[in-house]
Amino acid sequence: MKTTETPAPVPAEPGTPVLKTEASPGGLRQGKKEGTALNVFSHGVLVIWAIMVGMPLVWAVMTSFKDDASIFGSPWSLPDKLNFDNWSRAWSQAHMSDYFLNTVLVVGGSLIGTLVLGSMAAYVLARFEFPGNRFIYYLFIGGMSFPIMLALVPLFYVVDNMGLLNTIHGLILVYIAYSLPFTVFFLTAFFRTLPSSVAEAAFVDGASHTRTFFQVMLPMAKPGLISVGIFNFLGQWNQYMLPTVLNTDPDKHVLTQGLVQLAVSQGYKGDWSGLFAGLVMAMLPVLAAYIIFQRQVVQGLTAGALK
């Protein structure tokens, strides 16, 4: 945020040339003329979009505290009392706690795996010359742009033949594989920016390549690892297509598919308030993570796309 609010360093002290030019008649008149009407309009649009973004979320939180009758009777009214039992019902009876645990296990495992394996590959590709380096790099990068769905049908049978269908560790391995393209792309660029003198010094001092990597380079790469880590956390936490295909056992469901399954079955049972509580439950951790790590999230998401 800081970077955008202080653009080019423009001297603001009185008497500088810049201030004089600002007062030039042409610029000022123009500014005033278009100012008022356009400002009202553009502020209005900005506010409207903010409401459009915020309202569905507020509505979901509100609904999660209502009883079923008022959800259908008056969708926009405030809940007459806070029905916390919606939340406890969703957490225990609707298996949200199980889905939560599965998601934490899958995302935890694949996040660590993605970062370790991704940084290993990126380090080698960024700092060592060997035949095939470019080929392997582009092989990884290519994965960012092709439609996953094409690979999904045979992937199902690859995973099935290995006996990994409907297992947490199978899902972890697949998540890692599909997170590698962006991770390698991002971290290769990052490792290139790190000074090589430190690594060389460590190597001259007798550290092996492996030791140099884990004790010198990896700590230096921490900012990059955090950015790409948050990016992968959001992506893997929110993953829907891969578990839908590879993880059909209801006991192993992750949050997103658990909720969708719940919504389908709730159509018959009719516990809408519980379902909304579950929805909000799944939304809150990522919203909280985003607010806390807001700056890193933005850096992680934009760094790759801007390069």
Added chain:
Amino acid sequence: MQHGKYRFIVGFLAVPLGLYALFVVWPFIQSIYYSFTDWTGLSPEFEMVGFDNYSRMLDDDIFWKSLWHSVLFALLVPLVTLGLALFFSFMINVGGRKRKGGPVITGVRGSGFYKIAYFFPQVLSIAIVALLFQFAYNPDSGAVNSLLRGIGLGSVQPLWLGDPNLALWCVMAVLVWSTVGFFVVLFSAGMASIPGELYEAALLDGASRFTTFFKVTLPLLWDTVQSGWVYMGILALGAESFAVVQIMTVGPGGPDYSTSVMVLYVYQKAFRDGQAAYATTIGVALLLVTLAFAALVMKLGRRERLEY
């Protein structure tokens, strides 16, 4: 640095490359091979059938419907999303009036808040967003229609997702809603790196904000806009449209396949109908559409690169 170098390289690359080859590259190659067979996916036996699947695909009305919807997704969703995002990020970063003592170029008041708030939907799972809007679109008790009733438009109560002519647009709107924030942040970062002197010069020449946007901001941001378009189009052809269409529309795929997209059709053919080979054929078509789309955007968008 030579000692043990190759052993180290192999040691570090083996596992990541192995996983990637096994779960991403190999299935990808396999699927092209399977598209020439009559494999059902249910039994291990199959025969080569040449281009049978491809000719069947060309006669398949549902395939053409899905293709058309996917093309709409790839063209319209990025157009609206990027257009809105460009407008918002311009207002947020450049649109403000000069405040006394502040920098010449500044965003409107509260721009920091907008940037954080607009990004919210982006961190939510597309599956959760789809579920949320499925309720909101509910014709009887959903948030949208009761909002319309609340502001006196009780006579306007569309069926939204239940209306074959409306459902596709409703689903697209959800994708736009959830992605605009990402591009606002992306373009804001791009605009922040445009030197302030350029805006100052434009201001001195008496350029309006409208002119400033089209003559200064957009040309300098063009590369970012273009790669954003490709990125968004690929998402809209693939994973994102799968989730919204599969979760939100009945069937799934809408009444009479009115919202079906290629990814969903691949999924249904493979995992619902037991026609794995035919599914991979549609997958190959999807790959071709994706490549054609990326090439088209790159070609149409090519401009002289501006340096600053």
